[in-house]
Amino acid sequence: MTHPERWPDIETYADGALGPGQAAQLELHLRECADCTVRLDSTRRENDLLRSVLAPPAPPPYLTDQVLARVYGGQSKPRLRSAFSAGVLVNLATAAMLFGLSVNTGTSVVLMLLVALIGAVVWGGLKGLLFAKLLQVLPPGVLARGVIFGLAVWAATNALLGLTGGFGDDVSFSPTFVLLGSLLHHLLYGILLSWLYARMTSSTDRARS
Amino acid sequence: MQGTDEILAQRARDGSREAFEALVVAHQSRVYGLALHLLRNPEDAADAVQEAWVRCYAALGRYDPEQSFGAWLYRIVYNHCLDILRRHKRSPIVPVGKGEDELSALDTAADPGLPIQDLVERAEAARGLREVLNRLSEEHRQVLALRYMLDLSYAEIAHLLGVPDSTVTMRLHHAKRAMRRELQRTGEDKR
Numbered sequence: 001m002t003h004p005e006r007w008p009d010i011e012t013y014a015d016g017a018l019g020p021g022q023a024a025q026l027e028l029h030l031r032e033c034a035d036c037t038v039r040l041d042s043t044r045r046e047n048d049l050l051r052s053v054l055a056p057p058a059p060p061p062y063l064t065d066q067v068l069a070r071v072y073g074g075q076s077k078p079r080l081r082s083a084f085s086a087g088v089l090v091n092l093a094t095a096a097m098l099f100g101l102s103v104n105t106g107t108s109v110v111l112m113l114l115v116a117l118i119g120a121v122v123w124g125g126l127k128g129l130l131f132a133k134l135l136q137v138l139p140p141g142v143l144a145r146g147v148i149f150g151l152a153v154w155a156a157t158n159a160l161l162g163l164t165g166g167f168g169d170d171v172s173f174s175p176t177f178v179l180l181g182s183l184l185h186h187l188l189y190g191i192l193l194s195w196l197y198a199r200m201t202s203s204t205d206r207a208r209s
Numbered sequence: 210m211q212g213t214d215e216i217l218a219q220r221a222r223d224g225s226r227e228a229f230e231a232l233v234v235a236h237q238s239r240v241y242g243l244a245l246h247l248l249r250n251p252e253d254a255a256d257a258v259q260e261a262w263v264r265c266y267a268a269l270g271r272y273d274p275e276q277s278f279g280a281w282l283y284r285i286v287y288n289h290c291l292d293i294l295r296r297h298k299r300s301p302i303v304p305v306g307k308g309e310d311e312l313s314a315l316d317t318a319a320d321p322g323l324p325i326q327d328l329v330e331r332a333e334a335a336r337g338l339r340e341v342l343n344r345l346s347e348e349h350r351q352v353l354a355l356r357y358m359l360d361l362s363y364a365e366i367a368h369l370l371g372v373p374d375s376t377v378t379m380r381l382h383h384a385k386r387a388m389r390r391e392l393q394r395t396g397e398d399k400r
Contacts (some may be wrong), residue, residue, distance in 0.1 A: 007382075008379075008382045009379070011381065011382055011385060012363075012378055012381075012382075014361070015381075016362075017259050017357065017362065017363040017378070023399050033388075046385070047357065049334055049335060049338055049359075049362075050338070050353060050357040051357045052335060053335050053339050053342065054242075054342075054353065054354055054357045054358040055242075055358070056238045056239045056241065056242025056243075056358055057242055057245060058236055058238065059240075059241035059255070059258070060241075060251075061254055063237060063241065063255055063258060063259070064230075064233055064234060064237055065232055066255075066259055067237075067258065067259050067262045067263075068229075068230060068233065069231065070259050070262070070263050071263055071266045072226065073264060090250075151385065
């Protein structure tokens, strides 16, 4: 025998929203009524189907970053790990380039490789972290950030270490050439670092969302 | 008792950016789902989500940690979407689940151990149900979405809609009755 008058209570019970007294009464009834037990099972299956059909859609991958940028006034949280990795990778690339130049100077290949690797991890990683820390004051935009950061590193490096005359005793360049070459190198370095950091952080966000 | 969200909300209120970001990541899908359900336009929904989070952040100082953070947040989103709807009257653009693959739409509920026949049957049932949901009244669709998309309790839905709990109970019951009636009618039409 069916009990349609109990169906609203059965639905509320299946949602876990029936009051304790009413729930106890219904449970007593369910022990004796097979029809209402079947009704409860079908209501639960119906709820599962509703949950699957109404499952929230995936938001656009850029949305979380946009929300954080709006909330924090255009500055999303710096990702130190991404910045460190980007710094190391960019330094490895430039070290490889310099290594190619240095092979002709007769320096030990193993020594050069070792210096390039240690330099990339330590010096590159530190510059990556510095880039992340400076994101708060750097302007938005990959190119602008890269150019300004490159200029800052170039200025700091030259102020601290001074300009070297060349790559070895037998290879020397004019001071103007070194100055311009160093500037170009740092600008490219900054832009590459900024671009790589943006790529790495956006792929992390996509994976998380 | 406070859950993870409520603790995160308190930390975000005290200035923790990490805590706020964790809340955004955890709730983004449902917040976007609610906005899309109400506004029915993906671009408008994305804009509304951004604005709602900004409002949520600004209002964190008034948030009571004894209250469910999810329910509090969804109320902000819901009210913001209603403001938008009031400002611009527009026709529905995206019906429920349109364009989604039927089987993938069942991912959240499907048991990978189920035989393929059962999965196909459930996919067909989901397609039928989706069509029927699009034919329900706005009031019925809304209450079903709040309950089964956002998983809000009856009390939370009542608070969000500003109605008594008993109204939510009756509205859900009527929505399901209308849904079954429509499903039955669809089945008879196909025969």
